[in-house]
Amino acid sequence: MEKITVKLPDVSYDICIANGLLCQADKLLCQVTASKKVVIVTDETVDGLYGERLVMNLTAAGFQVAKFIIPPGETSKSLAMLEKLYSSFLEAKLTRSDLVIAFGGGVVGDLTGFAAATYLRGIAYVQIPTTLLAQIDSSVGGKTAINLPQGKNLVGAFYQPAVVLIDPELLRSLPQRTLRDGMAETIKYGAIADWNLFEQLVDCRSREEFLSQADRVIAACCRIKRDVVEEDEKDIGRRMILNFGHSIGHAIEQVYRYQTYTHGEAVAIGMAKITERSEMLGLSQPGTAARLREALIGQGLPIETEGWDRTALFNAMTLDKKNATDGLQLVVLRALGQADVIRIRLNDVADAFL
Ligand SMILES: NC(=O)c1ccc[n+]([C@@H]2O[C@H](COP(=O)([O-])OP(=O)(O)OC[C@H]3O[C@@H](n4cnc5c(N)ncnc54)[C@H](O)[C@@H]3O)[C@@H](O)[C@H]2O)c1
Ligand SMILES: O=C(O)C(=O)C[C@@H](O)[C@H](O)[C@H](O)COP(=O)(O)O
Ligand SMILES: [Zn+2]
DSSP states (O other), X not given: OXXXXXXXXXXXXXXXXXXXXXXXXXXXXXXXOSOOEEEEEEEHHHIIXXXXXXXXXXXXXXXXXEEEEEOSSGGGSSHHHHHHHHHHHHHTTOOXXXXXXXXXXXXHHXXXXXXXXXXXXXXXXXXXXXXXXXXXXXXSXXXXXXXXXXXXXXXXXXXXXXXXXXXXXXXXXXXXXXXXXXXXXXXXXXXXXXXXXXXXXXXXXXXXXXXXXXHHHHHHHHHHHHHHHHHOTTSSSGGGXXXXXXXXXXXXXXXXXXXXXXXXXXXXXXXXXXXXXXXXXXXXXTTHHHHHHHHHHHTTOOSSOSSOOHHHHHHHXXXXXXXXXXXXXXXXXXXXXXXXXXXXXXXXXXXXXX
């Protein structure tokens, strides 16, 4: 088992990665909690595939398990679902010494993490991510959130998990589109920190080839994220590079009401667009945009939307959490593997970047 430790001023926790790890969840949970009471939060799809396996593992070890199952998809990251989740915690009589498990993709992880951060002012939670995107990105670093009707991730907290348990074998059941979403964030890591990661590990010829080395890809991405988060847990400086492609990407998700583009697809389009523009402005090394586009297309990801409503996208971008009173902070690539954050006046954003 590979163990990557995230060391922060207030907490430290391990990211554990191994094929078949789900069957050892009981032992690993016993290392982070003395309680035997847990609520598993999952979605219908993950529950159907793996719910029984996790519940059996935990009950056999003496855990008292309750389960809360949400409909799959971004619309579950809502205030209404959060309220239902709190009710399920109350029904299970969860106390501050008990445990919540986020068992699913980024939607389950973000919603459950935020519920855990706020229920009784904070209850421990564990991430057991089941999508590539969640295994390499959303389960690590403690960003938790729900969406508001006005915009993406507008209510949330920084709240770190007690442990992250990653079983890459769970990825074998992912639909190709969902696997690609994870590829988009993997390409993001390559683009901001280590282009060799993409060239050597991600640029595989087949799904099978990728899945056979998924544990190495996941570990490489988690190490990059660990380093960035350790340097800037609260997203006031360097951590913003993890938002490469997201200023435009989140705006696309919002404008299309989460119906047309997944998070990974929107981020792919956002990365392609901002890099095309930053290269035109002389901010990126020539050739950066073309190579990035090639990588995204090679993985079957989109690089543009059908139609481009600049006004709607601009309005959505004004809600970006990286905004400051005098402008927007945007992540650009100086070259492949090298990201930077630039500040740009709000009035100039649409002309320069949209
Ligand atoms: N907190 C963070 O740092 C962070 C980072 C990146 C993304 N996110 C958020 O994550 C969300 C996207 O996450 P996602 O891409 O995992 O989407 P998701 O959680 O919606 O999962 C995608 C689909 O895959 C299904 N699924 C999950 N695991 C499966 C498995 N093993 N086999 C088969 N199907 C499976 C789900 O049921 C769902 O239908 C967005 O809301 C995004 O904003 C958060
Ligand atoms: O962990 C981070 O920091 C990230 O920015 C990771 C992103 O991939 C992720 O989508 C995150 O939720 C976006 O954060 P937000 O602060 O823009 O909502
Ligand atoms: Zn993201």
